[in-house]
Amino acid sequence: MSEPLLAARGLVRRYPVDKGFWLSRGRRFVRAVDGVDLEVRRGETLAVVGESGCGKSTLARLLLRLERPDAGAVLLEGRDLAPLSERALRPLRRRLQIVFQDPYASLNPRLSVGALVGEPLLVHGLGDAAFRRRRVAELLELVGLRPALAGRFPHELSGGQRQRVAIARALATGPDLLVGDEPVSALDVSVQAQVLNLLAELKARLGLTLLIITHDLAVVRQVAERVAVMYLGRVVETAPTDQLLAAPRHPYTRALLAAVPRPDPAARGRRRILEGELPSPVDPPSGCRFRTRCPFAVAACARLDPPLEPAGPGRFVACLRTAELPAPDPPSEAPPSAALQRRLALLEAARDSTAAEC
Secondary structure (H helix, E strand, O other): OOOOOEEEEEEEEEEEEOOOOOOOOOOEEEEEEEEEEEEEOOOOEEEEEOOOOOOHHHHHHHHOOOOOOOEEEEEEOOEEOOOOOHHHHHHHHOOEEEEOOOOOOOOOOOOOHHHHHHHHHHHOOOOOHHHHHHHHHHHHHHOOOOHHHHHOOHHHOOHHHHHHHHHHHHHOOOOOEEEEEOOOOOOOHHHHHHHHHHHHHHHHHHOOEEEEEOOOHHHHHHHOOEEEEEEOOEEEEEEEHHHHHHOOOOHHHHHHHHOOOOOOHHHHHOOOOOOOOOOOOOOOOOOOOOHHHOOOOOHHHHOOOOOOEEOOOOOEEOOOOHHHOOOOOOOOOOOOOHHHHHHHHHHHHHHOOOOOOO
């Protein structure tokens, strides 16, 4: 297998916790990312999913070296980015770009659309003023916006148009990897479908690699080829999307999929609901971090911290009992939920849409 475009090896990021006005002698830390191993293969779309607070967004910032990890390595085609200075990182940042969650907060309201999209070209010293104007027009057309919008300001655009501007800005330097940190969660459902389809079209047209951070299984089903599931700062399962959705192997992945509401009363009866509270990332449980909520936990789960291990072709699971757990419930013939069914219908319909703007 060829070398991954981007890889994490033992990534750790901790944040200190202040106890009131005075700090105790022994400082405590939130373990946002705690020993993550992950690979992003060139040309694929990888989705990272999990509950809020599991460390997904922190992982994305570490992979882009927007934050420096406390331990571990971030390898861009084998080169470790973690120890590099800002000066050494600058030429590499052109290859790694991000689209943030909120298009209302990620765009400077004082800059025009043309200035926003052209800013990365200016920062990296790419071309003269004439080249930048041409490039801005090309990028706006690429994301389905009229070049005439270059003279407008963010407050004059819809949410979907703003996110397209953010995507155009991220593409300005010709990156290899585009990270979407919940890129459609702040948008209306119909607009979400259009933006997701745009990302898929850009991936095919430009040869991009996509890393999508999301908690939405409809997004995973629509755009991802492979999925990594995070829980409390760790990756607990990775697998091809169709395999993971059809037959999840880790108990937490099963719980995530079972939590999706189903309109079929019979299907509701088979759901396995998680019990117990989410452990604190300041003081996670010993051994397996999911054991306090896992219906299959045994005594050994409190002593041993399971690593990610192969569990089939292209599949890795961090569970001591992977080989002996009962098979997951087969997917219901009814759709996972009425809301998800509507979402998928909109996503499919948007593929045939020829609308130039959101």
